[in-house]
Amino acid sequence: MRMGKAAMRFTGYFTRYFLAAWLVTLLAVPAWGDAWADDLLIRPARVFDGIDPHPHEGWTVLIHDGRIAAVGPATGTMPAGARVIDLPGTTLLPGLIEGHSHLFLHPYDEAKWDDQVLHEPLALRTVRATVAARATLMAGFTTVRDLGTEGAGYADVGLKQAIEQGIIPGPRMLVATRALVATGSYGPKGFEPGVAIPQGAQEADGPELVRAARQQIAAGADVVKLYADYHWGPGEPSRPTFLMEEMRAAVEAAHSAGRIVAAHAHSAEGMRRAILAGVDTVEHGTDGTPDVFRLMHDHGTALCPTLAATEAIARYRGWDGREPAPESVQTGRASLAAARKAGVTLCVGGDVGVFAHGTNARELEAMVAAGMPPAAVLQAATSGNARIFHLDDRLGVIRPGYLADLVAVDGDPTHDITALRAVRFVAKGGVIMRNGG
Numbered sequence: 001m002r003m004g005k006a007a008m009r010f011t012g013y014f015t016r017y018f019l020a021a022w023l024v025t026l027l028a029v030p031a032w033g034d035a036w037a038d039d040l041l042i043r044p045a046r047v048f049d050g051i052d053p054h055p056h057e058g059w060t061v062l063i064h065d066g067r068i069a070a071v072g073p074a075t076g077t078m079p080a081g082a083r084v085i086d087l088p089g090t091t092l093l094p095g096l097i098e099g100h101s102h103l104f105l106h107p108y109d110e111a112k113w114d115d116q117v118l119h120e121p122l123a124l125r126t127v128r129a130t131v132a133a134r135a136t137l138m139a140g141f142t143t144v145r146d147l148g149t150e151g152a153g154y155a156d157v158g159l160k161q162a163i164e165q166g167i168i169p170g171p172r173m174l175v176a177t178r179a180l181v182a183t184g185s186y187g188p189k190g191f192e193p194g195v196a197i198p199q200g201a202q203e204a205d206g207p208e209l210v211r212a213a214r215q216q217i218a219a220g221a222d223v224v225k226l227y228a229d230y231h232w233g234p235g236e237p238s239r240p241t242f243l244m245e246e247m248r249a250a251v252e253a254a255h256s257a258g259r260i261v262a263a264h265a266h267s268a269e270g271m272r273r274a275i276l277a278g279v280d281t282v283e284h285g286t287d288g289t290p291d292v293f294r295l296m297h298d299h300g301t302a303l304c305p306t307l308a309a310t311e312a313i314a315r316y317r318g319w320d321g322r323e324p325a326p327e328s329v330q331t332g333r334a335s336l337a338a339a340r341k342a343g344v345t346l347c348v349g350g351d352v353g354v355f356a357h358g359t360n361a362r363e364l365e366a367m368v369a370a371g372m373p374p375a376a377v378l379q380a381a382t383s384g385n386a387r388i389f390h391l392d393d394r395l396g397v398i399r400p401g402y403l404a405d406l407v408a409v410d411g412d413p414t415h416d417i418t419a420l421r422a423v424r425f426v427a428k429g430g431v432i433m434r435n436g437g
Contacts, residue, residue, distance in 0.1 A: 039082035044092040050382035050397035053375035063404040066430035095142025095405030097385035099349025104152040114188040117151035133170030135358030140407035143172040148179035150200040157220035178202040179225040182241035224254040229270030238266040247277035293342035302345040307366035309351035333370040348381040361420040374417040404430040
């Protein structure tokens, strides 16, 4: 039977509509996540719970409804209908927490920072950031504190939302949006003084710094980042930027809004001002003195040493990794040692973006190479970072009731930290993101 033209058009429209709806249904199911409605039992060789420095041999972990339901020695019984994942030879850990990331940057040997800020389109940077987010998650880092988009505006807020809505795979994100810098102190620099150059952060001074902090919070910032020092001109060392009183007001405004504050600071004076202003973490701390580190300890300020970024830059300049290391690398190691001697709380974050996303474990390896025991580094990267970032009620440990953010690696990283490079399994909120090499 032949159809009329109107009927044929209707049939064509219906067919296209049906196919489109079918494709939307398919795309609505993330191909990168394997959700499991019933109980999930994970059987590794051992469990590092984020607290005890000694892994628990023969323990298993039961997941129900996205959370850890039980953890302990394996028994001969299991819940009816439970799915079992056997991971022989592995260590199961809490999802690692990256403390200092820039998902909107990529390695400086690929493109200079100035070129990324000034020449790369926002759309390009955003798409690249989605790839960086996936690489971070697949490397076992299920949460990141992303400390500034470096010229990409508030795109980190959108990236965080895309991950939360299941549009793309990625870690949980704490975002800082646009970092706050003193007028004239940041970059890019080196252009005609009369020409307005787009900056990698937001300039603000005096009372306007409080207003700027509130603008970032209103735009979606979980963290307010201040630059307590920077190199004002080419070849100059880092010198203080904000007055302590300026920072103190901004910190009070952020804390009043329930946000934590991170301060970029390399110099001893920049660190001192930031600590006395009440910041939660100091990033880098390269030139910290014993007196400054004692001050950090007394004020409960955490240090994020970012050793891996310093090492990466040294490699870009020709260092082949052999000892003796360049002076910049040795200075960072000495700073970490001094902070540990003073009892400073240590955050783990590599300033990843300076080097490749997905290789976040380089910071943990660098901290071990600087003399910190592997188990202590793992504690800091899990329960320690969770506590510093006020996430310790739900993340950072393998304990009943906590979110099932878990990573399994071949071998035992409490003895060989490089085992973190051999990720076998990743779950985020009980959803399997990676299962296999």
